[in-house]
Amino acid sequence: xxxxxxxxxxxxxxxxxxxxxxxxxxxxxxxxxxxxxxxxxxxxxxxxxxxxxxxxxxxxxxxxxxxxxxxxxxxxxxxxxxxxxxxxxxxxxxxxxxxxxxxxxxxxxxxxxxxxxxxxxxxxxx
Numbered sequence: 099x100x101x102x103x104x105x106x107x108x109x110x111x112x113x114x115x116x117x118x119x120x121x122x123x124x125x126x127x128x129x130x131x132x133x134x135x136x137x138x139x140x141x142x143x144x145x146x147x148x149x150x151x152x153x154x155x156x157x158x159x160x161x162x163x164x165x166x167x168x169x170x171x172x173x174x175x176x177x178x179x180x181x182x183x184x185x186x187x188x189x190x191x192x193x194x195x196x197x198x199x200x201x202x203x204x205x206x207x208x209x210x211x212x213x214x215x216x217x218x219x220x221x222x223x224x
Contacts, residue, residue, distance in 0.1 A: 114153035
């Protein structure tokens with residue numbers, strides 16, 4: 099269900115956060131759907147339970163999931179939380195492009211990086 103890149107520089111908890119957010123945004127998970135318990139997901143992924151707990155805490159903080167004591171964590175029905183996350187991400191992209199332009203990075207170079215990211219590979223900039 100969740101795919102992690104253990105060689106990535108991105109922390110595992112952040113990868114898990116993004117994965118769950120992406121699945122919620124794409125409708126791969128339904129409102130109120132139960133997430134695996136921290137312990138079972140940690141075991142399945144081969145990571146420390148604290149790593150999964152940190153991702154779940156971030157998701158809850160941002161309104162993507164909610165927890166019920168003794169029952170587990172569930173995907174929140176508030177689609178505005180996913181929309182907020184999307185808006186924040188777009189703002190980060192805009193800021194990064196503005197900074198790149200200020201450093202002399204061309205539009206063609208920026209678009210190549212974006213295309214590479216969507217294709218799941220890193221473009222190398224020499």
